[in-house]
Amino acid sequence: MPVLEQITQANVLAYKTTRLWALQDSPRSFGSTYARESQFSDADWVQRTANLNTERSVGYLAVDSGSYCGIAGAFLDQHDPRRAEMVSMWVAPTARRTGVGGILINAIRSWSKMRGVHTLQLMVTSENHSAIQFYERNGFSMTGHTEPYPNDPALFEYEMAQRLFA
Numbered sequence: 001m002p003v004l005e006q007i008t009q010a011n012v013l014a015y016k017t018t019r020l021w022a023l024q025d026s027p028r029s030f031g032s033t034y035a036r037e038s039q040f041s042d043a044d045w046v047q048r049t050a051n052l053n054t055e056r057s058v059g060y061l062a063v064d065s066g067s068y069c070g071i072a073g074a075f076l077d078q079h080d081p082r083r084a085e086m087v088s089m090w091v092a093p094t095a096r097r098t099g100v101g102g103i104l105i106n107a108i109r110s111w112s113k114m115r116g117v118h119t120l121q122l123m124v125t126s127e128n129h130s131a132i133q134f135y136e137r138n139g140f141s142m143t144g145h146t147e148p149y150p151n152d153p154a155l156f157e158y159e160m161a162q163r164l165f166a
């Protein structure tokens with residue numbers, strides 16, 4: 001049964017390893033790239049960890065039998081703290097379709113509700129049909145807003161969102 005660890009300085013190395021694994025495994029799922037983040041110094045990872053562990057941000061790692069197998073984070077919107085953006089969602093290939101992604105979403109949802117967030121949103125690449133189905137299954141729907149995908153001009157990103165309070 002996977003459990004979640006909040007990303008803190010205590011597991012910064014696991015965060016770095018899991019994030020770089022995600023970028024290598026799913027290069028067209030994220031705005032950033034392995035080429036970019038593999039150049040980060042240890043000090044950069046410490047800073048990124050600090051950025052994910054504030055009153056306005058959170059990150060989680062999923063771990064199963066001692067092996068890290070998932071990651072997700074969220075930030076409150078800079079201009080409207082009643083909105084939060086979920087980022088970096090990834091589950092290791094061998095752990096997929098076992099509910100790890102759902103556990104990560106539930107944790108982000110709980111964190112968001114604790115902060116009074118009414119809308120949880122995310123961006124997903126237009127070709128990422130499996131993630132779109134995953135998000136729909138977890139209560140998100142398309143808002144109609146799209147943005148260019150920075151790593152491939154042939155793709156774009158859909159915004160998806162869900163309301164947390166009626």
Ligand SMILES: CC(C)(COP(=O)(O)OP(=O)(O)OC[C@H]1O[C@@H](n2cnc3c(N)ncnc32)[C@H](O)[C@@H]1OP(=O)(O)O)[C@@H](O)C(=O)NCCC(=O)NCCS
Nearest residue numbers: 029089090091096097098099100101102130131133134137
């Ligand atoms: C998208 C992702 C995070 C889903 O994680 P997961 O742990 O496999 O998801 P869950 O096991 O919680 O799946 C819950 C439900 O979502 C849907 N779902 C998940 N993966 C799916 C897939 N590949 N195809 C269709 N539906 C899928 C299903 O309804 C599933 O329920 P079921 O297994 O009973 O049919 C994972 O596939 C992943 O890491 N993909 C690569 C990275 C990525 O695309 N991240 C998203 C960036 S925006």
